[in-house]
Structures are given as structure tokens and as C-alpha cells.
Amino acid sequence: MDKTYDPKAIEQRWYDDWEQRNLFAPASGSGPAYCIVIPPPNVTGTLHMGHAFQDTIMDVLTRYHRMRGDRTLWQPGTDHAGIATQMVVERQLNQEGKTRHDLGRDAFIDRVWEWKAESGGTITRQLRRMGASVDWSRECFTMDDRLSHAVREVFVRLHEDGLIYRGKRLVNWDPVLHTAVSDLEVLAEEEQGSLWHMRYPLADGSDSLVVATTRPETMLGDTAVAVHPDDERYRHLIGKTIRLPLTDREIPVIADDYVDPSFGSGCVKITPAHDFNDYAVGQRHDLPLINIFTEDAQINEEAPIAYQGLDRYEARKRIVADLEAQGLMERIEPHKLMVPRGDRTGAVIEPFLTDQWFVRAEPLAKPAIEAVEDGRIRFVPDNWKNTYYDWMRRIEDWCISRQIWWGHRIPAWYDEDGNIFVARSEEDAKQQARDKHGRDVPLRQDEDVLDTWFSSALWPFSTLGWPEQTPELKTFYPTNVLVTGFDIIFFWVARMIMFGMKFMDEVPFHEVYIHGLVRDADGQKMSKSKGNVLDPLDIIDGIDLESLVAKRTAGLMQPQKAASIEKATRRQFPNGIEPHGTDALRFTFCSLATTGRDVVFDMGRVDGYRNFCNKLWNAARYVLMNTEDQDCGVDGGEVTLGLAERWIISRLQATEQEVDQHIRSYRLDLASQALYEFIWNEYCDWYLELSKPVLQTADDALALRGTRRTLVRVLEAVLRLAHPFLPFITEEIWQRVAPLAGVQADSIMFQAYPVADESRRDTAAEADIAWVKSFILGVRRIRGEMDIPPNKALPVLLQQAGDDDRRRLSEHRLYVERLARLESITVLADGEEAPESAIALVGDMQVLVPMAGLIDKDAELRRLAKERDKARADLDRARKKLDNPSFTEKAPAEVVEQERKRVASFQSALQRLEAQYEKIERL
Structure with a gap:
């Protein structure tokens, strides 16, 4: 082995070898099936800390079950990311002075596929760098023909069952992208705004009401003013009408429990076409829906001509000025409010009334709720099921259509009369139209595509071949566990459960492991604007300071912000980031993987686990130097196992049991801690040291053989135990150690995961070694406190030594003399006085080091x-x-x-x- 541990020299080499030999494919045999489907990352994406953390957890579970002999499949794939991908390609076209409309739909889609082929594999290449042992031969893409076929099949079946419909409803509308967007694509942040108090006169001229709003431009679409039915101030006005300012319309005063009498004046303007809460009020009171915006968020022809064509914010200014001119603006107050913005464009999202396709969610939600209630699906930690219940029991219909070109085009066709024909193909749609009209009629396909989450909801079964009844579907569905973040319980987890129950009549997975969010060392969420984002590959490969500064400040337009981030980066990483390797980063993530809580990431931990890998490497070098070309007793023959051997074998059993138990309960933090303690403290710091007296002085061939055999067998077992966490370094070392331990195989990943043998526990040996360690540490502590050179042999006196102390000293004298560097050990008789000494306690026994002559006081x-x-x-x-x-x-x-x-x-x-x-x- 090389003297120095160099992850760059081994990691890529081993991953290429594993993949080329297709070692990640499920093994054949009769073992139980185990399957995880990867949450498909966006094809536009790059690996971030959340991905790296999540994928590490999944890989540990996958490698663990593979070594347990399960037929293990980690199903990979990527999501077509409709809006994000379309924006990437549109930006490229804009740089050429073109738009997608210049190309036309078909040519634009071809251009997207070209981009995907050339640049869309970045994140899968990065997954390989993280050691992800997914079965790449089964890699899927949500726009693949096979998965697209599944999407069409699901859409048609839901439509046939009356669970998909087309209707005019409010949706989140991005006025820049000109499409509906999901709640997940809307970021609501508190901003400083204003609260405008406007006076609405009663139609009979007897009085007026004051309403407060944060969006005065929407008043042009008001269709009522609401008050609380029990509000004494306004009860007499219910049923009267108001003359809506700046328009020629009259609107009613209505009573509704939605109104909070304590907010503002207690009167609320109702604009059903431009507010989700107002929409619900409008439905209850049968109010008209007046949409005053275009797709660009400009004022349309439904509003008075004076405002038509104005941008919404220009219209706001003019409306406020006109109300002030008419004496109808009561007052304007500063007001903080939550503003919804599109995550891609930053534009303020509008509730917009438009024709869209919807999934009728409530009938699908009922069996999905029951599956969690009766325990067929278990959330880890358990409390996340309450978040799931809360959303599912209040679920609303799901808008699944998007007004973009890249994605699964909705399989619906229209004739000239507006009749809709939902079909699996255009030919099927034509046949439906032919049956209806008795002749061929021209049809046009719906221009919209499906929400990306629609195809993702099929992921656990579409990736396994559904609607075909493939062997993979039969073997691996339902999958075992879904590993994901809490932020997509609604958008993905719930919908996979609903669709799995609907189309497979079975849950899609048995457990949902919810992990936390990766935060920086100060507990802050990582974001580019804060400049605290860490790239996992920078930690693996290292990066110089100037390159790191350039990455962190890229795209920041404000010079002050960029300067602030640069300053923080130089303070935090004055020397850049040193290379740490994949194994060290993975082990760091595992050490932080407490269930459900956010992860505070500290580079100091990665430094520590880089040292841990180095410790394991050096331990292996020591073992190989003392066992290669030696009789290690693995081919039979007698051996003698000394105290140290019996102790480390016993401790190995305890560690194997502990690690296995923690992996099964998804406590990778506790599993990695147990591994760290055993490898660093017990095997490296103590057993290797305890082996030296035997290897260096023993003339007993059986004892030598027993020590060598224990060195290699325990190390070989430890490598298997650590492999799911540290795949690269364990494979590299194992290839050299395994033959010495009598093991012949291609790869560590197919060796049995260690199982504790309770019969090999030796509590007596553990107690004796505890005494030996306490004795040695006591002497070392005296050396440190008295500043005595470590190489100076010391005389030691023992006072109050009991029978067990005397026995242990007699049997294990070699260990304490060698490791504590003692000149002599004298047991004092009862009552015998000792000279002035430094004292350490070993149980009730006192270890005395006489000070005379050792130091100049x-x-x-x-x-x-x-x-x-x-x-x-x-x-x-x-x-x-x-x-x-x-x-x-x-x-x-x-x-x-x-x-x-x-x-x-x-x-x-x-x-x-x-x-x-x-x-x-x-x-």
C-alpha cells in the first residue's frame, strides 16, 4: 500500500471498475427483494449539499442490503424539469437573437433534446463521484418513451374514471413565463408594502364603507364587499349595494364568516377572480368572476378603458391617484406582507382565472390516508405523518396543466365545436370523433403539457415497467423505503401514494424516511444570495480561494453584495478548501443524519473524518506489514488467542450488533459513531498497540499466529462493516487484506455484512482490558501532568492492590510494562508507606509514580x-x-x-x- 492515503488515486478507479462490471445490478437468487427509487433530480441540476446528503443515506441503505444478500435495486433516473429546462434552452436561443416561437414547437422540442444529450447529464456524473451504487443499466428519464406511455395511460384512465376534468379556476400564474405554476414553485417572503384604505359609497348615497387592501388595482374586479354577519356596525347594511368607484358597476354588501371584524375596518373587498380566499367566498355567494388581467398581468378590456393596457403596477399608481382626486382615499399606511414570487423569474405571482386541467383529488386521497393510518406506510420520524394528514384531509383539486412546450403533452384533442376527446393516441382520438360525428373531422391537440409532478407521481411503478407487468414490477413493487425531504411531502410523497393505491392497488413504499435540511455552520439555510453555498465536489476535490470566491459571487449584480460575500469567503476559507475525498464527506453526512432534524454542516467535521480515513489507512498498512508473507492461521492449525485478541473479538461483536441495529432504525448518526469509536479508539489506538508486545517479543508460534489472524480477520470484518459508509477506501484495503483473511472474491460489496455472534462475547476479557487500559492511562496522565518525557522508563508502586488486581498484573504484566514504559512494578504490602508520589486510581488500587529524581521540583x-x-x-x-x-x-x-x-x-x-x-x- 502507498504510504499516504490519497482518495484521488482510488475513488474514480474503483467506481469505474464497479460500473463497467455492472456490479450495481440486483443479484439473482432467492433472497428478499429490496428497492429504493431515487428522487429524480432535475436534468438541469447540479449536485448540491442536499442531494449529496440524501444520496449518501440511500447508498448506505443500498450497500447494506446488497451485502445482506437481498436482491437490491437502487433505481436511478432524472426528471425532465419542464419549466427549468425550457428556460435553459430559451436563454440559449435568446443569445442567438431568437425565441422558441421563431423555431416552432417541433423544432424547439428537438433543440431541447439536443441540449439534454449534450449537457443534461451533469448531475448523474456527479452522483457517480459520490459513490452512488445505482443500477445505471436501468436509468430512466421522465420523458423516455416508456415512461411517457405510462403517463398517457394514467391520464386516460383517470379521465375515464371521472377523476380528471377541464375547468376554469384560479391558479398560481407567472406573468413572465405565461404558465400556471405549482405551490412549490412559489416563494413567499415578507416585504415592505402599503395598506390602502379606500372609501366605497353606498349606491343610495346614505353612507360609505372603508375597505383596506394591499392591491388596490384589483378593485376593478371587485364583485362584493363582505362584513361579518355578527358585526353590529354593519349588520343593517347587509343586502344593500355599493357603487364601485372608477367603474359603472354596483356590487352587494354580503355577510360571511371569512371576515375578521378586528382587521382594518371590518369590511373586505371581494375579488373572486384574483384572490384564492375571495374565490371561495364568491363560490358560496354565487358572485360573478371578473378577470381584469391579461396573461402579462396588464389590465384587460373588462376594466374601464382608462386603465386598459396598463401594467398592474402602473394601473395601481393611476387608480390611487384617481381615488385621491375624488376624495375616496381614506389613508395609506406602511404594511409588511407576504409576497408570492415565482422561483424561476422572481415575478410576483398572480391568482389568475384560466381554463386548466385538474385531478379530482379527494377520492384518491381517502385510500392514501388509510394506508398511513393502518400502518402499511410508516413515516420516520413518526411525527411527519401529522403533516401528511393535515394536507391530505384538506386536499383540493390539483391543477396539472402547464402552458409551456417541454413536457408530456396532454393527450386531449378538440374538434371545431370544442368537443374534447381524451385518448391514448391521435388515431384513437380521431376514432372517437368519427364515432361522434359519423365522419372524419379535423382535430387539434391541446397545447398544454402536464405538471412535472404528474409524471413523478408514477415514479415507483413507471420506472419498473408499468403498465406492462414486467418481472421487475412484480419483484420490486412495492419498494421498501422512500428517502426524501419534508418540503415535498405534499407535492410528491402524497401523490405517489395516491397514484400507487389507484393503479397498483398497493402502497408504493412501506416507509418514508424524512431527512432534515442541510444548513451552514451558523445554522443558516444555504443560498446563493447569502454566499454560503458549498459545492460537494469542491469538498471532495478541493478548490483554491480565488476560484471559490468567483463561484460564490457569480451572478451577483449588486457590487456591495458581491463584496460582502467575497469578504466572508476569504475569512471563512483563507486557504480555499483542501481535498477531502468522497469517503470523508459521506461519513460526515452519516454522522449528521439524525432523523428529521436539520443538519448543521461544519467543515471541521470533514477535516476530522479525513483524518479518520487516514487512520484506517495507516492501520491497514501496519497490519499488512506484520502479516503479509506470514502464517496467519487462516488455513487451519492451532492458534492461541491472548487477552487482547479475545477482547477485540468481543468488542467487534458488540459493534456489529450496534451498527446493524442503528442502520435498521435509520440512525446513521449512531451507526457511524459506533464505527468511529471502534475503529479509532478500540482497534487502532488500543488493539494495534496491544499487539506489538506479542509481535515483537513472543517466541510462542501459536500466540504469534493468533495475533496475526486476529489482526487480519478483525480488520476484514471492520472493512465490511464500514463499506456502506466508506465504499472506496474499504474496497481498496479489503482487496489486500481479504486473501490474508482467507477470503477470495471480486468485490467487498458482495461479501456478507457482519452479523454479531453472541457466543464470541467475552465479558471477562473486556473487564481485564478495562483494567489494563485504566492502568496505562493513569501512568500516561501522570507523565503529562508532570511533564515527564514519554521515553523515560518509570518505576511504579501499587498500593491497596486486591486479589483481582494481583491476578491481572500477573497475567497481563507484559501489556502494562510495554505500553506504559515502566522500569519496574512493585506491589506494596498492606500498611507499607510510599515515598512522595503522583497518584492515579485503577478502581480501588492506587498507582504511584515516585517523584524523586524524575523532575527538578x-x-x-x-x-x-x-x-x-x-x-x-x-x-x-x-x-x-x-x-x-x-x-x-x-x-x-x-x-x-x-x-x-x-x-x-x-x-x-x-x-x-x-x-x-x-x-x-x-x-
């Missing part, structure tokens, strides 16, 4: 006094800085916090030095 006190004085001076300076209001009030918060940490550090150091001074002084 006066010189040591002078050294400690000097260090103590320096620590006091450092502490005083830091405290004065914090006591200065001009510093604490003006310095950045992170700088002040850093200074507080310095104070705490100086205090701790001073306390240690004072305690040590007092201890030496007493000698």
Missing part, C-alpha cells in the same frame, strides 16, 4: 509560574477587550463571539496551570 515550579503569568496576561487583555462597549457594539457578531471563546480558553488554561503548580508544590 524548583525548575518545574519556575516553568509553571512563567506559563501561569503569561496565561493571566492573555486573559486580562481579552477581558478588557470584551469590557469595551465600542468593541462589543461595533465589531461583527462572529468576531465578538470568537473573543468570548478566547476568554474561555485562557480561563481553562489558567485553571490547569494553577492546579498543576499546587500539585508540584505539595511534592
Whole structure:
């Protein structure tokens, strides 16, 4: 093995080997089936920290079940991302001075497919870098012919069952994209606006009402003013009419419980065509729907001519001015409100009345709710089922049509009379029209495409071949677990359950593992605007400071914002990001994978787990140097297992049981912690050290063989235990260790996952090693506290040694003498006095190190006094800085916090030095 662990030298090589040999395909045999479908990333996307975290979890589960002998399939694929992909290609056309309309629909779709072939595989290449062991031979794309066929089939069947219809309803409308968008594509953020209080006169001239609104331009579409039925102030006005200002219309005063009497004046303008809540009020009171906007959010011909053609915000200004001129503007107040904006365009989203296709959701929701209630589907953590219930029990019909070109075109055709023919193909539609009219009639297909979430809702069964009854569908449906974030429980999880129950008469998965959001070290959500986004590949490969700054400030138009992000980047990563490798990043994610809670990502953890990988690498080198070309006892023959061997084998059983239990319960954080503790502390720090006295001095061939066999067998088992978490380094080391352990196979990923053997637990050996460790650590602590050189052999006295202490000393003297570097060990008789000594406790026994001749007491006190004085001076300076209001009030918060940490550090150091001074002084 190379002396230095270099992930670049092994990771890509091993992944290419695995993929070329198609090792990620499900194994044949009679083992139970295990399947995960990947949440399909957008084909336009690049790997971000959320993807990397989520995919690490899925890969750990996949590799674990593959090693358990399950027929394991991790189904990959990407989503066509209708709006996002169309925008990418349209931007390319704009740079050429063209629009999609210049090309026409068919040519534009061809252009999108060209882009997909050339640039659409970025994220799948990045998934490979993360070690994702998906079956690439089964990779799907939501626009593939096979999946498109499934989409059409589902649409037609739902329509035949009366669960899909076309109707005019309010939708979220992006006036830049000219399409309906889903709630997930709407970002609502608090912004500063105004609240306009407008006076509406009664038609009989007797009085007027004041209504408050954040959108005065929509008044042109008002069809009522509502008051609460129990509001004494306005009860006498219910049923009267109001002359709507700036128009020639009269509108009624109505009573509705929706009105909050305490807000504003207690009177609410009702605009059913431009507000979702108002739409519901309008339906209850049979109010007319007056749409005053065009697709561009300009005022249309339904409004008075004076405002027609104006942009909505220009219309707002003119309407406010006209109301003020007529004395009808009561007042204008500053007001904070939530403003919905399109996530792609940043444009303010309008509730817009338009003809769209809808899925009738309530009949589909009922069996989907029951599947969770009766336990056929389990949420992990369990509390997320309440979020699911809350949405499903209030579910509304789902708008599934989008006014773009890229996507699954709606399989509906129209004749000249507007009759609709939903069919699996144009020929089927023509036949329906022929049956209706008794002759051939011209048809045109609906221009709209389906919401991307529609095809994604089929993902667990469409990727396995449905509507064909394929062997894969029979074997792997229902899938076992869905790993996803909480933010798409509504948009994807619920819809997959509804469609799975409808078309497969079975749940799509048995468990839903909900993971948290990846946040930065300060707990902030990662976003480009904050400049705190980390690219997983930068952590894997490393990146220099200038390139990192350029990435973080790319696309920021405001110079001040860019300068702020650059400054923060230089402070956070003054040397850029060093290479860490995939395994270190994966293990970091696993260590943070508590169920359901957000993940606070700290680069310090990745540094630590890079060191962990290096520790494992060096441990393997030690084992190989002491076992290669040696008799390791794996081919039979007698061996003697000493205390250290019996102990590490026993501890391995406990670790195997613990790791397996935690993986099964989706506690990868606890599983990785157990692995880390065993590999770093027990195997590397203790067992390898305990093996040295035997390897270096023993002349007993059976003991040597027993130690060598244990070294390689425990390491081989540990590599299998860690493989799902650290796939690359474990494969590389295992290929060298496995033959020494008597194992012959192509890859570690097909070796059995370790199963604990309770019969190999040895509590007596564990107790004896605990005594040995306590003895050695006690002597080492004395060395550190007294500043005694580590290579100086020490005499040790034992006081109050019991029978077990004497037995253990007799049996395990070699370990404590060698590892504690002792000159002699003397057991004092009861009542025998000891010289002035430093003391460590091992149970009730005292380990004494006589100080005479070991240190120069006066010189040591002078050294400690000097260090103590320096620590006091450092502490005083830091405290004065914090006591200065001009510093604490003006310095950045992170700088002040850093200074507080310095104070705490100086205090701790001073306390240690004072305690040590007092201890030496007493000698």
C-alpha cells in the first residue's frame, strides 16, 4: 500500500471498475427483494449539499442490503424539469437573437433534446463521484418513451374514471413565463408594502364603507364587499349595494364568516377572480368572476378603458391617484406582507382565472390516508405523518396543466365545436370523433403539457415497467423505503401514494424516511444570495480561494453584495478548501443524519473524518506489514488467542450488533459513531498497540499466529462493516487484506455484512482490558501532568492492590510494562508507606509514580509560574477587550463571539496551570 492515503488515486478507479462490471445490478437468487427509487433530480441540476446528503443515506441503505444478500435495486433516473429546462434552452436561443416561437414547437422540442444529450447529464456524473451504487443499466428519464406511455395511460384512465376534468379556476400564474405554476414553485417572503384604505359609497348615497387592501388595482374586479354577519356596525347594511368607484358597476354588501371584524375596518373587498380566499367566498355567494388581467398581468378590456393596457403596477399608481382626486382615499399606511414570487423569474405571482386541467383529488386521497393510518406506510420520524394528514384531509383539486412546450403533452384533442376527446393516441382520438360525428373531422391537440409532478407521481411503478407487468414490477413493487425531504411531502410523497393505491392497488413504499435540511455552520439555510453555498465536489476535490470566491459571487449584480460575500469567503476559507475525498464527506453526512432534524454542516467535521480515513489507512498498512508473507492461521492449525485478541473479538461483536441495529432504525448518526469509536479508539489506538508486545517479543508460534489472524480477520470484518459508509477506501484495503483473511472474491460489496455472534462475547476479557487500559492511562496522565518525557522508563508502586488486581498484573504484566514504559512494578504490602508520589486510581488500587529524581521540583515550579503569568496576561487583555462597549457594539457578531471563546480558553488554561503548580508544590 502507498504510504499516504490519497482518495484521488482510488475513488474514480474503483467506481469505474464497479460500473463497467455492472456490479450495481440486483443479484439473482432467492433472497428478499429490496428497492429504493431515487428522487429524480432535475436534468438541469447540479449536485448540491442536499442531494449529496440524501444520496449518501440511500447508498448506505443500498450497500447494506446488497451485502445482506437481498436482491437490491437502487433505481436511478432524472426528471425532465419542464419549466427549468425550457428556460435553459430559451436563454440559449435568446443569445442567438431568437425565441422558441421563431423555431416552432417541433423544432424547439428537438433543440431541447439536443441540449439534454449534450449537457443534461451533469448531475448523474456527479452522483457517480459520490459513490452512488445505482443500477445505471436501468436509468430512466421522465420523458423516455416508456415512461411517457405510462403517463398517457394514467391520464386516460383517470379521465375515464371521472377523476380528471377541464375547468376554469384560479391558479398560481407567472406573468413572465405565461404558465400556471405549482405551490412549490412559489416563494413567499415578507416585504415592505402599503395598506390602502379606500372609501366605497353606498349606491343610495346614505353612507360609505372603508375597505383596506394591499392591491388596490384589483378593485376593478371587485364583485362584493363582505362584513361579518355578527358585526353590529354593519349588520343593517347587509343586502344593500355599493357603487364601485372608477367603474359603472354596483356590487352587494354580503355577510360571511371569512371576515375578521378586528382587521382594518371590518369590511373586505371581494375579488373572486384574483384572490384564492375571495374565490371561495364568491363560490358560496354565487358572485360573478371578473378577470381584469391579461396573461402579462396588464389590465384587460373588462376594466374601464382608462386603465386598459396598463401594467398592474402602473394601473395601481393611476387608480390611487384617481381615488385621491375624488376624495375616496381614506389613508395609506406602511404594511409588511407576504409576497408570492415565482422561483424561476422572481415575478410576483398572480391568482389568475384560466381554463386548466385538474385531478379530482379527494377520492384518491381517502385510500392514501388509510394506508398511513393502518400502518402499511410508516413515516420516520413518526411525527411527519401529522403533516401528511393535515394536507391530505384538506386536499383540493390539483391543477396539472402547464402552458409551456417541454413536457408530456396532454393527450386531449378538440374538434371545431370544442368537443374534447381524451385518448391514448391521435388515431384513437380521431376514432372517437368519427364515432361522434359519423365522419372524419379535423382535430387539434391541446397545447398544454402536464405538471412535472404528474409524471413523478408514477415514479415507483413507471420506472419498473408499468403498465406492462414486467418481472421487475412484480419483484420490486412495492419498494421498501422512500428517502426524501419534508418540503415535498405534499407535492410528491402524497401523490405517489395516491397514484400507487389507484393503479397498483398497493402502497408504493412501506416507509418514508424524512431527512432534515442541510444548513451552514451558523445554522443558516444555504443560498446563493447569502454566499454560503458549498459545492460537494469542491469538498471532495478541493478548490483554491480565488476560484471559490468567483463561484460564490457569480451572478451577483449588486457590487456591495458581491463584496460582502467575497469578504466572508476569504475569512471563512483563507486557504480555499483542501481535498477531502468522497469517503470523508459521506461519513460526515452519516454522522449528521439524525432523523428529521436539520443538519448543521461544519467543515471541521470533514477535516476530522479525513483524518479518520487516514487512520484506517495507516492501520491497514501496519497490519499488512506484520502479516503479509506470514502464517496467519487462516488455513487451519492451532492458534492461541491472548487477552487482547479475545477482547477485540468481543468488542467487534458488540459493534456489529450496534451498527446493524442503528442502520435498521435509520440512525446513521449512531451507526457511524459506533464505527468511529471502534475503529479509532478500540482497534487502532488500543488493539494495534496491544499487539506489538506479542509481535515483537513472543517466541510462542501459536500466540504469534493468533495475533496475526486476529489482526487480519478483525480488520476484514471492520472493512465490511464500514463499506456502506466508506465504499472506496474499504474496497481498496479489503482487496489486500481479504486473501490474508482467507477470503477470495471480486468485490467487498458482495461479501456478507457482519452479523454479531453472541457466543464470541467475552465479558471477562473486556473487564481485564478495562483494567489494563485504566492502568496505562493513569501512568500516561501522570507523565503529562508532570511533564515527564514519554521515553523515560518509570518505576511504579501499587498500593491497596486486591486479589483481582494481583491476578491481572500477573497475567497481563507484559501489556502494562510495554505500553506504559515502566522500569519496574512493585506491589506494596498492606500498611507499607510510599515515598512522595503522583497518584492515579485503577478502581480501588492506587498507582504511584515516585517523584524523586524524575523532575527538578524548583525548575518545574519556575516553568509553571512563567506559563501561569503569561496565561493571566492573555486573559486580562481579552477581558478588557470584551469590557469595551465600542468593541462589543461595533465589531461583527462572529468576531465578538470568537473573543468570548478566547476568554474561555485562557480561563481553562489558567485553571490547569494553577492546579498543576499546587500539585508540584505539595511534592
